[in-house]
Amino acid sequence: MDSLPDKIVFRILSNLDYDSFLFASEVCRQWNKVIEDNIDFFSSYFGGEDGEEQEEAPEVQQMSKTEEDEAIVKQILAIKPTQYYALLGVIEGTDEGEIRSQYRKLALLVHPDRNKAKGSKEAFQMLKKAFDAVMSGYDPEDPDTQKVECPEMTCSAIVYLPKEKHADILKGFDVGYCKACKSRFGRVFCHHCFAAWTMVIKEELAGQIAQCSACNRQFAIQFPQPKKRVEQAPPSKAEMKRIAKKPKKQWWQK
Numbered sequence: 001m002d003s004l005p006d007k008i009v010f011r012i013l014s015n016l017d018y019d020s021f022l023f024a025s026e027v028c029r030q031w032n033k034v035i036e037d038n039i040d041f042f043s044s045y046f047g048g049e050d051g052e053e054q055e056e057a058p059e060v061q062q063m064s065k066t067e068e069d070e071a072i073v074k075q076i077l078a079i080k081p082t083q084y085y086a087l088l089g090v091i092e093g094t095d096e097g098e099i100r101s102q103y104r105k106l107a108l109l110v111h112p113d114r115n116k117a118k119g120s121k122e123a124f125q126m127l128k129k130a131f132d133a134v135m136s137g138y139d140p141e142d143p144d145t146q147k148v149e150c151p152e153m154t155c156s157a158i159v160y161l162p163k164e165k166h167a168d169i170l171k172g173f174d175v176g177y178c179k180a181c182k183s184r185f186g187r188v189f190c191h192h193c194f195a196a197w198t199m200v201i202k203e204e205l206a207g208q209i210a211q212c213s214a215c216n217r218q219f220a221i222q223f224p225q226p227k228k229r230v231e232q233a234p235p236s237k238a239e240m241k242r243i244a245k246k247p248k249k250q251w252w253q254k
Contacts, residue, residue, distance in 0.1 A: 025089045069117040072109050076123040082141060084130035096135070096179060103131040129158070135179040136160035148176060151198045155181035165227075174227035175201060186224040192217045199223075 063071065079086050085094075088102050109115065110123045129140065138145045138160040146166040148159045157180035161169075168174035175186040184201040188210075195214035199205075201223045208221050 026091055066117070069109075069115045069120070072106075073115065073117045073119045073123045076106075076110060076126060077119050079126075081126055081129070084133045087126055087130040088134065090134075099131070099134060100180075103127065107131075132158040132180070133160060138162065150178040150181060150183070151185045152178065152181045152183045152200050155183070157181065168227055169198075169224075170196075172196070172224045175224055188221055188223065190215065190217070191219045 076087060081087075085092055088099060088106065090099055090102055106127055107124060110120050110127065112121045112124060115124075133140050135157070136159055140147065140160050144163050146161050146163045148161055148166060150157045150159055155178060157178055159176055159178050161176060165174060165176075169176050169185075170187060172187045172189060175184050177184050185198055186201055187196045188199050189196045190212040193212060193215040195212055205221050206223055209218050210221050211218050
């Protein structure tokens with residue numbers, strides 16, 4: 001069977017709806033995995049049998065580098081910015097390691113330093129936001145979500161957190177976690193002037209002496225602990241009746 005030109009394959013994929021595109025992506029992913037896991041069985045399909053020479057495949061017109069760059073950019077820009085899993089070419093429940101690998105592969109293809117096609121910068125930003133959102137597990141468009149930059153120097157990820165949790169982190173009552181670089185972070189306070197910094201939590205730094213840049217005095221580094229969230233049991237029927245019978249105080253009685 002003759003190979004399909006890349007342009008035709010791209011035209012087919014670009015006309016798929018959201019669900020069909022995800023289904024096609026999953027089929028291709030599983031297809032490649034099955035071939036790799038059973039390469040000895042399928043090798044005869046590609047190399048011929050008993051030393052027979054494989055028939056020379058018909059010459060197919062390949063896309064130029066510029067055309068490939070434009071095609072991948074158009075494919076990404078055609079997806080809605082809030083369809084984070086579709087942008088990454090994965091489905092919900094995909095292993096984090098595979099999501100990270102898929103993001104790196106796509107990011108290299110559309111990074112503005114390597115891809116000079118129009119819209120490559122926007123496509124790269126869409127991919128990065130999708131990756132950060134999927135790894136954080138919170139919707140960036142939700143008004144109750146807070147955007148936080150990972151404090152790890154080698155990590156450029158954005159961590160999305162509930163605003164309530166972010167407020168606890170700023171007060172030193174809780175810690176954050178970046179799945180992109182697998183690091184925890186929290187607030188460290190000077191015990192003299194209460195100046196604060198957001199730092200990556202490293203056990204080897206706990207208890208070390210640091211100098212405050214605000215008051216120039218020394219203090220011991222103490223990292224916060226993750227907040228323990230206790231699930232509160234719903235009130236019993238007897239408690240609900242007691243609350244209902246209790247008379248409500250007026251404002252002048254408080």
